[in-house]
Amino acid sequence: MPGKNFGLRTGPQETAVIADAAVGKLAQRLAHRLLEGPPDPAPDDPAHALALLHLLDQLQQAAERLQREAAVAAARAGAGYPQLGAACGLTRQGARRRWPGLFHHSDETPTEHPMMTTPARPFDVLLVEDDAADAMLIEEALSERGARNLVQVTDGVAALEHLRTPGNPRPDLIVLDLNMPRMNGRELLKVLKSDEDLQTIPVVVLTTSTAPGDVTDAYSSHANAYVTKPVNLDEFEQAVQSIDAFYLDTATRPRP
Numbered sequence: 001m002p003g004k005n006f007g008l009r010t011g012p013q014e015t016a017v018i019a020d021a022a023v024g025k026l027a028q029r030l031a032h033r034l035l036e037g038p039p040d041p042a043p044d045d046p047a048h049a050l051a052l053l054h055l056l057d058q059l060q061q062a063a064e065r066l067q068r069e070a071a072v073a074a075a076r077a078g079a080g081y082p083q084l085g086a087a088c089g090l091t092r093q094g095a096r097r098r099w100p101g102l103f104h105h106s107d108e109t110p111t112e113h114p115m116m117t118t119p120a121r122p123f124d125v126l127l128v129e130d131d132a133a134d135a136m137l138i139e140e141a142l143s144e145r146g147a148r149n150l151v152q153v154t155d156g157v158a159a160l161e162h163l164r165t166p167g168n169p170r171p172d173l174i175v176l177d178l179n180m181p182r183m184n185g186r187e188l189l190k191v192l193k194s195d196e197d198l199q200t201i202p203v204v205v206l207t208t209s210t211a212p213g214d215v216t217d218a219y220s221s222h223a224n225a226y227v228t229k230p231v232n233l234d235e236f237e238q239a240v241q242s243i244d245a246f247y248l249d250t251a252t253r254p255r256p
Contacts, residue, residue: 027055075102080140126171130154130180141240156183178207193222
């Protein structure tokens with residue numbers, strides 16, 4: 001991304017020139033050290049150029065391995081795919097394709113998956129969502145706001161099992177999809193808001209449905225908010241971050 005230098009004293013173009021020069025000198029030195037034969041080969045002898053090509057390929061592979069390690073370190077520190085992409089001139093999708101699996105996801109159903117650990121802030125989020133792609137986007141959006149102890153379950157039955165298991169942390173926020181197998185979001189919402197132990201947990205419905213009936217039913221069942229999933233990825237991220245900002249940073253939460 002233009003203008004991003006991430007604390008460097010140089011701009012992207014100057015940094016590229018410096019990096020090219022440094023890698024070129026390193027490759028030349030390695031070629032001279034490792035190449036068998038005279039230090040100054042004949043003009044028609046391709047040995048030196050081939051050795052240099054081989055070394056540059058090895059350096060490229062090493063750089064890719066180091067990039068992966070740096071991406072993992074940045075993700076663990078709270079960076080999301082948008083920041084990783086910006087650091088390398090990629091889009092969010094490009095960064096995800098280059099470094100898949102930086103965040104733990106699973107398609108197992110129905111079960112629960114701790115997605116982030118050792119949160120910097122004591123906020124626990126229960127995500128009731130069976131779509132793996134949407135779950136990934138929600139996790140990335142939350143990671144932009146700071147570390148979250150996020151647990152994903154894939155239906156209402158698994159959500160209730162998690163909530164009613166002794167020793168599991170009580171969520172500060174439940175993000176709920178509507179259309180899921182076994183027990184869907186509509187059914188789960190009614191159970192949550194009629195349970196004296198669970199009814200004070202904020203529940204935000206985050207769904208693709210724009211049906212007026214779904215909106216009315218959700219609020220009739222005492223959902224705290226109803227948010228339609230935007231199609232645009234940036235708008236999707238902003239919607240999730242707005243939910244996070246209000247319910248975890250702005251709103252006063254009841255004591256357990």
